[in-house]
Structure formats: structure tokens, C-alpha cells
Amino acid sequence: MKKYITPSLVLLAINASAQWTQEKGKGYYKIGAWFLEANEHYTDTSLVDPNITRGHFITSFYGRVGLTNKLTLIGYLPYTQVYQNGQRFSSGLPSLPGESFASLGDIDLAVEYQLWKKKGWAFSTSLILGLPTGDDAGGSDGSYQTGDDEFNQSLQFNLGKSFPIGKQNFYFKSNISINQRSKGYSDEWHFGLETGTKIAKDKLLLLGRFNTRQSLQNESLSAVNNNGSIFANNVEVTNLGGEIIYGFSKVWSINFTRSFPISGKVIYKAPALAAGIALEL
Amino acid sequence: MKNASFIIVCFLLLLSCVGEDLVNDYVDPDLRISNAILSIPEGIQYQFTARFFDESGTKVENPTLVWLVDPHTAVSIAQDGSIQAIAAGEATVIVQTTGLQGDIIEARTTFSVTAVTSTDTSTSTSETSRMTADSETSTLTTDTETSTMTMETETSTTTIDNNIGTGIVLAPQFYEGEIISTSSYILEGNFRYEHNGTQITLSLDENYRASTSLPGLYLNLGNNPNTVNGAIEIAKVTVFNGAHEYILPPLSN
Numbered sequence: 001m002k003k004y005i006t007p008s009l010v011l012l013a014i015n016a017s018a019q020w021t022q023e024k025g026k027g028y029y030k031i032g033a034w035f036l037e038a039n040e041h042y043t044d045t046s047l048v049d050p051n052i053t054r055g056h057f058i059t060s061f062y063g064r065v066g067l068t069n070k071l072t073l074i075g076y077l078p079y080t081q082v083y084q085n086g087q088r089f090s091s092g093l094p095s096l097p098g099e100s101f102a103s104l105g106d107i108d109l110a111v112e113y114q115l116w117k118k119k120g121w122a123f124s125t126s127l128i129l130g131l132p133t134g135d136d137a138g139g140s141d142g143s144y145q146t147g148d149d150e151f152n153q154s155l156q157f158n159l160g161k162s163f164p165i166g167k168q169n170f171y172f173k174s175n176i177s178i179n180q181r182s183k184g185y186s187d188e189w190h191f192g193l194e195t196g197t198k199i200a201k202d203k204l205l206l207l208g209r210f211n212t213r214q215s216l217q218n219e220s221l222s223a224v225n226n227n228g229s230i231f232a233n234n235v236e237v238t239n240l241g242g243e244i245i246y247g248f249s250k251v252w253s254i255n256f257t258r259s260f261p262i263s264g265k266v267i268y269k270a271p272a273l274a275a276g277i278a279l280e281l
Numbered sequence: 282m283k284n285a286s287f288i289i290v291c292f293l294l295l296l297s298c299v300g301e302d303l304v305n306d307y308v309d310p311d312l313r314i315s316n317a318i319l320s321i322p323e324g325i326q327y328q329f330t331a332r333f334f335d336e337s338g339t340k341v342e343n344p345t346l347v348w349l350v351d352p353h354t355a356v357s358i359a360q361d362g363s364i365q366a367i368a369a370g371e372a373t374v375i376v377q378t379t380g381l382q383g384d385i386i387e388a389r390t391t392f393s394v395t396a397v398t399s400t401d402t403s404t405s406t407s408e409t410s411r412m413t414a415d416s417e418t419s420t421l422t423t424d425t426e427t428s429t430m431t432m433e434t435e436t437s438t439t440t441i442d443n444n445i446g447t448g449i450v451l452a453p454q455f456y457e458g459e460i461i462s463t464s465s466y467i468l469e470g471n472f473r474y475e476h477n478g479t480q481i482t483l484s485l486d487e488n489y490r491a492s493t494s495l496p497g498l499y500l501n502l503g504n505n506p507n508t509v510n511g512a513i514e515i516a517k518v519t520v521f522n523g524a525h526e527y528i529l530p531p532l533s534n
Contacts, residue, residue: 037298044494047465053302086301091337093306093510098299143497222493224521232495266494 020122020160021114022066032255032276034058038268042261044234048269053085058105062276070114074126078105080134080146101144105134112158120162128154128177154179154190170197184221185233189214196243205245209259212238237264241272253278306507308338310380317390317452321366323397325447329362331376331388338504339511349375355394369396395448463506466492481529483515491521502529 022028037055040048060078067073083100110128117123134147156177163170173194180187196207215234222233241259248254257274261267311334321327333344350358355372357365364374372394377387455475462468470489475482483502491498503512515527 035298039302043465044492045465045467049464049466052304053300055298057298081298083299085299087304087508087510088301089304089306089337089508089510091306091335091339093337093339095301096510098301100299141497223495223498223518224493234494 020117021070021072021112021124022064024066024069026281027063027065028278028280029061029063030255030276030278032060032062032274034060034272034274036268036270036272038270040270041268042237042264042266044266046263046265052087054268055083055085057081057083060105064112072112072114074108074110074112074128076108076110078107078134079103080105082138082144082146084144099139099144101135101138101146103135103138103146106147107131107133122158122160124158126154126156126158126177128156128179130154130179148185150181150183150185152179152181152185156190168197170195181219184219184225186219186221187216189216203247205243205247207243207245209241209243210239211241211259212236215265232266235264235266237261237267239272245278251280253280304508304510306338306505306510307336308334308505308507310334310336310386311338311504312376312378312386312388314374314376314388314390318392319450319452320393320395320448321364321450322395322448323366323369325449326363326365327447327449329364329374329376329390331362333378333386334504336381337511340504344378347377349377351375366394369394390452392452460489461506466495468492479531481531482526483529484526485520485524487524489523489525491518493521500527 035055035057037053038051039053040050043049058078058080060076062074062076064072064074079102081100081102084098086098087096089095108128108130110126112124112126114122114124130150130152132147132149132151134145134149136145136147136149138144138146154177156175158173158175160171160173163172173192175190175192177190178187179190190211190213192209192211194207194209196205198205214236217234219233239259239261241257243255243257245253245255255274255276255278258271260271261269312331313334314329314331316328316330318327329348331344331346333341333346335341346360346362348358348360348362350356350364351373352370355366355368355370356374357367358374362376366372370393371391373389373391375387375389377385380386455473457471457473460468460470460472468491471486472489473482473484473486475484483500498518499509500515500518501509501512502515503509505511513530515529
């Protein structure tokens with residue numbers, strides 16, 4: 001039986017957004033690459049099964065610009081490549097070729113509004129729209145999806161705090177959101193924590209993250225009634241990760257990110273790597 | 282810096298990561314007698330055939346086979362697999378071949394040779410004495426075979442068609458078992474795989490259950506659970522609970 005593991009990759013960049021909204025007219029723009037390759041996955045029972053090696057490679061543009069001092073406009077534009085390795089058999093049977101498929105992925109648009117800011121605390125809310133601009137049936141057998149073909153809306157609340165420990169300044173961020181999905185997909189709740197600090201004369205930012213995405217199991221899309229779509233429903237994952245951001249000029253920086261899942265359902269079990277170059281104006 | 286960014290983006294867009302997995306698709310080689318019988322009357326000939334599936338589950342065409350029989354007093358056998366029933370009693374036909382690793386692989390089937398009642402008085406006496414000599418063991422065997430034969434008659438009468446008139450009773454042409462899943466997705470229940478004339482049916486019992494979490498499930502028929510390479514795709518799975526059946530395409534010998 002064929003098995004298609006279809007991790008959802010949307011909201012990756014948006015979830016990493018800050019609680020401190022952009023100042024009016026200021027912007028942050030990043031070109032990045034995100035990579036995951038997996039030969040095993042979490043099944044619907046949360047156990048781990050092997051699979052033919054599959055990979056996702058996303059190049060993206062992420063931007064946020066301050067429309068006012070309290071209102072920030074955010075966009076995420078991915079170009080997604082999905083591939084599967086060829087297979088060579090120990091028995092000497094003829095090999096099966098690999099395949100790859102690439103297209104525009106699901107675009108995210110968001111606005112973030114600063115609700116409150118005082119004494120190092122910042123509290124904001126975000127409305128994130130996931131646009132079905134990707135392909136939910138790519139490749140020769142339709143399993144190389146670059147999107148889920150559904151329009152989703154996520155309402156997120158963000159709370160951040162900057163604080164010193166001794167002479168070292170740190171920050172702490174948290175976010176929680178409800179993602180309302182359409183076309184039979186269950187809604188989800190997301191929760192994230194992040195903390196970090198700058199070192200090396202504030203040129204190097206080190207941070208750690210925890211993120212979880214859980215299904216509310218409130219919709220019935222499954223293999224029984226999927227109507228041709230083969231993007232899995234009720235995907236869940238909990239990730240730990242870290243990031244290094246190096247500012248090599250006043251406006252330019254580069255970043256390297258690594259995250260790995262510690263539990264999940266119907267999602268790959270492999271670390272994800274990301275790198276990018278950012279401009280802050 | 283703008284040029285550098287542009288070059289990096291172009292490189293990333295063009296990057297292709299497709300590699301190659303090495304799949305260990307080893308399965309134990311399997312030699313099967315494909316037309317086993319339950320009984321054959323004395324004096325009748327029958328042609329056994331066997332299929333050999335190698336370490337990848339692939340059928341080997343024209344394998345080198347060695348045919349044996351035990352005991353030689355009940356049945357004689359030629360190296361093409363044809364037998365001649367000689368005397369009443371239980372007999373076992375054994376077929377052997379050599380696997381890629383040099384090991385001997387064999388299959389065997391046991392059946393009974395049944396006595397033929399003769400109208401000739403002198404011959405009848407001879408037959409009777411031979412039956413008596415074997416009475417204790419042959420009675421037990423006959424009881425067992427009678428019940429098996431009853432099941433055979435009830436379930437797959439049509440499989441006997443080639444032997445009507447010869448008195449040969451073919452073994453039932455069906456397999457029953459429990460689904461064994463090779464993953465942690467739910468897939469369980471009992472099945473029955475049955476030849477009905479030229480039609481082959483795979484029936485799933487009432488206790489069949491499969492996970493609905495993964496759209497894109499397909500039923501493939503093959504000899505190797507490690508890969509669907511070389512398997513026959515039967516159908517997309519649309520029933521995930523309860524009894525139902527699939528009509529399989531006719532298979533070649």
C-alpha cells in the first residue's frame with residue numbers, strides 16, 4: 001500500500017514573528033531556504049515507521065513592514081520543491097527512479113497589531129491568512145504537494161518580555177493561536193515559546209524555541225471522504241529548535257536555524273535546517 | 282550585496298536533492314506445489330507442478346527442480362513431476378531446488394492413494410489383503426481425509442473439473458489467514474484468497490479494519506512485503522472497515 005506523508009509547512013516563518021511590531025516605515029526582509037529530508041515518520045499512532053526518503057526544499061521571501069507604529073504587515077512567499085529518492089534493491093531488481101516537483105507554495109499574509117507595550121512587556125495579536133496558492137496534487141501520482149488547497153485563518157496572540165540577568169539582556173516570547181481550516185480539515189491550536197540573548201557586542205543573537213501544533217480533531221476529512229485530495233488531516237508535531245543570527249552590518253544579517261521534532265502524528269521525523277539573509281531598513 | 286543575494290536565490294531554486302535509497306527487499310525464497318491433491322486412485326497418473334519464487338519474491342521461470350516421493354512403494358515419480366499411483370496408502374511428494382545462497386529449498390505435499398475395487402475375484406482378494414495390512418493407519422487417515430474432502434467438496438467444487446472421471450481429488454484452492462501489518466498504522470483482520478474457476482477473489486472478513494489517516498492507500502498483490510516493486514496494483518482502498526471483497530485479475534501460471 002502506498003503511503004503519503006504530507007507535512008504541513010505553512011506558518012513556519014509567520015510563527016517566528018516578533019511581538020515587537022515594526023516602527024512606521026521600517027521593514028525587515030529575509031530571503032531564506034528551509035530543508036527537511038526524512039526516511040521515517042510519525043504515524044497516526046505516534047509511533048515511528050520508515051518511508052522512502054522524501055525531502056522538502058523551500059526557498060522563501062519573508063517580509064514585515066510597519067504601516068504604523070502599532071500595525072505591521074507581514075508576508076511569506078514560498079517556492080517549494082518536493083522530491084522522493086529513487087530506489088535501488090538489494091535483490092538486483094530494476095531500480096525505481098526518483099521524482100521531484102516544484103511550484104509556488106501556500107502564501108501567508110498577516111497583520112500584527114500591538115495591543116499593549118509597557119516596561120519591557122509587549123502584547124500583540126496577529127491575523128494570519130493562509131492562501132491556497134500551492135499545488136495539492138503535484139507530481140506523477142499527486143503526492144508531491146506544495147500546498148493543501150484550503151484557505152485558513154489563524155488568530156494569534158503574542159506576549160513578549162525583555163529582561164536582564166546580571167549585565168546580560170534577554171528576551172522571552174510566547175504565542176498561542178487558533179488556526180481555522182476549511183475543506184474538511186480539523187482546526188488546530190499552536191503554541192510557541194522562544195528566548196534569546198545577544199552576545200559578541202550584540203552582533204550575535206542566540207535563541208531557542210519550542211513549538212507545538214495540535215489538531216482539535218473536529219473535522220472528518222480522511223481517506224474515506226478525501227475526494228481525491230491526499231494531504232493528511234490531523235497532523236500534529238512538537239518541535240524544539242535553535243537559531244543563530246549574525247549581524248554583519250547595521251542592516252544585514254544572516255541566520256542559521258535547526259529544529260527537530262520530539263513527537264508527532266502523520267509527519268516526518270527528521271531535523272529541519274534553515275538559513276537566510278535578512279535586511280532591516 | 283544585491284548581486285550576491287540574487288545568485289544565492291538562483292542556486293537554491295535550481296538545487297536538486299533527489300538521491301537514491303538502497304532497499305533491502307530480501308524475502309525467504311519460496312517453493313510451492315501449485316496443484317496439490319488430497320487423494321488419487323491406484324493406477325492413475327497425475328502431473329504435479331511447482332512454482333519457485335526467489336529472494337526478491339520474483340517468480341523464477343523454468344527452475345531446476347528435483348522431484349522425490351516417499352514411500353516409493355506407494356507412488357512412482359518422474360523428474361517432470363508426474364506420478365503414477367501404485368499402491369494404497371499415504372504418500373508424500375517432495376520437490377527441491379537450490380536458492381541463490383546455495384541452500385536447498387523444498388516443498389512437500391502428502392496425499393492418499395486409494396484402493397480401487399475390482400470385479401475380478403482374484404484381484405479383489407489381493408486388494409482386500411493389502412487394505413487389511415494397512416488397516417490401522419489407513420483408517421485414521423481416511424477419517425481425516427473424509428472431513429477434509431467434505432470441506433473441499435463444499436467450498437471449491439469447481440476446482441475439480443479437470444479430474445472428473447479420474448477419481449483424483451484436488452486440495453482446496455484457497456488460503457485463509459490473518460492480515461499482518463508491516464507498519465504501525467492500523468491494518469488488521471482476516472482474509473480469504475480463493476480461486477473460483479478462473480476468477481480469483483480476495484475477501485476481507487467482518488473484523489477487517491484499516492487506518493483512514495492516510496489518503497492514498499492502495500491494495501497491491503505481490504510476493505514481497507518490503508516493496509510494491511513488481512507487485513500488481515489491484516485497486517485504491519475505499520473500504521476501511523468490515524467485510525468486502527476484491528476481484529483480482531487472473532494470474533498466469
